[in-house]
Amino acid sequence: MSNLLLARFIPEARELLQISASGLLKLERNPSDETAVNEVFRAVHTIKGSSGLFDAGALTRLVHAAEDLLGEVRSDALRIDSALVDMLLDSLDQVGQWIDELERRDALPADADAVAHRMAAQLRRRLGSQDGEAAGAPADGAQREAEPAPADAVATLPPALLARLPASACLAAFRRACGGEAVHLVCYAPEPGCFFNGTDPLQAIRQVPGALALDIAAAEPWGTLEDLDPYQCNLHFALLTEAPRAEIELAMRYELDRTTIAPVRPRDLVRIAGEPSDGPIWDDFRETASAFLAAGRYDELRKAVAALRSVAGPTLWRRQALDWLDAALSAPEPDPALAAALVAAAGSGRLDPPPGGPLPTAQAPASQPASQAADPRRDLAHSVLASQHRSLERAGYDAERLASVGTVVENVLLSLGRDADRAAIQAAFAAAREARSVAPVLSALAAVLAGAPLQRPEAARALPETDLQEFATEVAPGPAIGGKEPEARIAAKSLKVDQAKIDLLMNLIGELVVSKNALPFLAKRAEETYASREMSREIKEQYAVIDRLAQEMQGTIMQVRMLPVAEIFDRFPRLVRDLARKLGKRIDLVLEGEDTAADKTIIEALGDPLLHIVRNSLDHGIEAPDERRAAGKSATARILLRARQEADSVVIEVQDNGRGIDPARIRGAAVAKGVVAQEEADRLSDQEAINLIYRPGFSTAAEISDLSGRGVGMDVVLTTVEKLGGQVSVSSRLGEGTTTRLALPLSMAVTRIMIVEAAGSLYGVPMDMIVETVRVPRERIRRIKKAETFVLRETIIPLLRLSRLLYLPEQPRGEADAAVLVCQVGGRRVGLIIDNFREGMDVILKPLEGVLTGIDGYAGTTLLGDGRVLLVLDLRELL
């Protein structure tokens, strides 16, 4: 369909998948939670419904299997258990991946059919097999074989695929299929990288015995020559074979997961092409053949067919229909419906869909006379009227029902321009109301249904009488009718905007905020250079207006960029569940404050640190159920993920009630790993000991588990959070649990910096690193060996000279005081001696570009109001 529709579907599907996943988790905890079952069922159902609009059959099929399973759960026929939840979650994950793929390439991957087939089969195995599960593999295989012509597998057949196979091969296959022998279509989508593992896909598919026709096509459209990778297999194989399924499976046993095997029904194979023709000979044939058919006199029918075949030109459409009819009749017991359809085809020059499934009708020659061409509108009208007839007949007299039926029948006739019939129908309805009986309407409707223009063509009457009920259900699939695909047009109510555009707008507003800073400089110049105080005042007034607008714009765009923390929190229920199951622990995860919002950059960057903390908690913090019971705690542990806003920051806490951190163990481990010396470790307070976990290379786990990463520990968390301008702290009580607290700025688009002077230049220092500014009299600076220090409120603070750190020549200064910037870097305080403090300002930081990117020590650059570039220091790198 259209891209816009797909663009709408993708977010919808993702949201529904999320709903389903969290619903399944709820359901696992409480299998009798009816609300959750309904929620999951409906979400999955909606995905299935919407996915049908796109060319994503595999996805629809997998979702359908999941839906069927959930339907059983809903009706209490199937009890939900963890294994089932696992299976369903896996399927939803697969669907999620396909959604990503659809977004990237507008198409499912080549192996989607095979994967869907495998996963759907797995799901369906749980359907209605509650007690048959133990039967084991052989029964399982038999069951698969016996599946009543798996509706699924038949549906997988892309009709286009069959249409590509040569007609002669199809006819041969058709002959076999009519004779009751199995014909299978084997679709094989080799892995793109198969050449590298020694697979020869052509050789593989050739191993399948009984081949009737082989089609090889590009799995993806070939790209341009430059993009072509000859080492990637971009082929898709389709093989029509008379081999039984078991033999196909044996031949393809190494590639089974990339192969779909579908039985082919005879009617799927029928393809007729050729020139139109007419004449009494065909009419005669139709009459006699229909009579033979009705009487079951197949021998005579065969003779009639043979006689006509010998005289009719082989290029004619009708003559080809006879070839197929001949094949159909070659079976000892021909399928009457199929034979009837083909007799009708040869007789009328077009192919009608037989009951039970649509035949490819598109092959009817385009030059058919208009009166004979299928008219979907007429058939549809017939179906609609038949439905009204049927429902009235069933319901009996019912004034309520009569009302809408009346509207429908009148509208249909009005739409068809059949005014005479309308009058008759109106009279019938009036009579019905008077007599309080539906009889007058029923007979009038029957008359209309039987009337000439609405009547189905004569040829179709040879078909076995179709239950009226079937009309309704037959209508929808009709793939061959029309074929015009409308492009989508959205009635826009809310806008979905590409993130990149927001980012661009954001940058532009940032530039504006910075460039408006030039106005005060201009005002100063007006006053000082041009001695125009008035002009200076006016500029300042204008500046105030622009400043306010710029601030507002900035505030607004910030709001646009705000995301709720739910974006990251939502992953955790699933993750915690999976990990807990793996570790054999029982955990109750509680989420609080998911609505708390923060800038998108923060939210996105927060995922990994948070993941790490939660994993740590699960892996090291939470005890096994037995251990917990022994300690007098409940067997189920609790992890609380809580977010809230505190002034300008968003605070996220991860709290567990596990065993807590043992400072003694930390000390021991830190000494053993050489992180600190024994004496230093002994001096540390318990809290300081706990803080050792932030040191690089520290990990208390006796063995590295596959959960909490390898070698990367809390130091990574600390680095990430500090890079975002945030802080981490851990508090823990032995035996009671641990709380990790992350505090992050609400937004990081604007950085508050302080401008400082050093070695005659200006530099920016991010404000969040600065603890305070002090002027220290020279005589209070002490030298310990070569290092300088000073004492600030009874704490010794090491001093460093910024100019030396930047390798700049020091200018001797005669001032009595040194300007010291006290900074907090990596949990330690450091004093930076600079030349002078200047003002603070809000800036948009731009990262260093080009060859400058390799230079350490700078967080980025920004523009000053007078147009100069200011380098902003990254103290963490510098120190």
Added chain:
Amino acid sequence: MSGKRILVVEDGITMRMFYQDVLGRAGFVVEEAANGVEGLEKALLGGFDLMIVDINMPKMDGYELVSRIRREPSLQATPVVTISTEAKDADATRAYEAGANFYIVKPADPVLLVETARLLTGAPV
């Protein structure tokens, strides 16, 4: 441009967009409701020539909605098409019994959908 008004009651956003698109293009005025309750409320405000009702919906499903519509004197004469992914006879029968006038299986072919809407609203070809 027929200007006939259709109320689509469907919980899937994508499906709603599909109807809006296909039927809107054919000249119908399409209004949307996201569940049965909302559908009934909008329907009662009146003025629709046709309702297209999804079966599986939250709050109030399609069967329930159709039978409520039929109990409302002001809506009894409004044609209702139910639409569902289920192709089973039982589902269609249930919809007809609730009072639907026609039953379509999803995904609906756009051409057939428009044709059905035209026939049921009496719109010219």
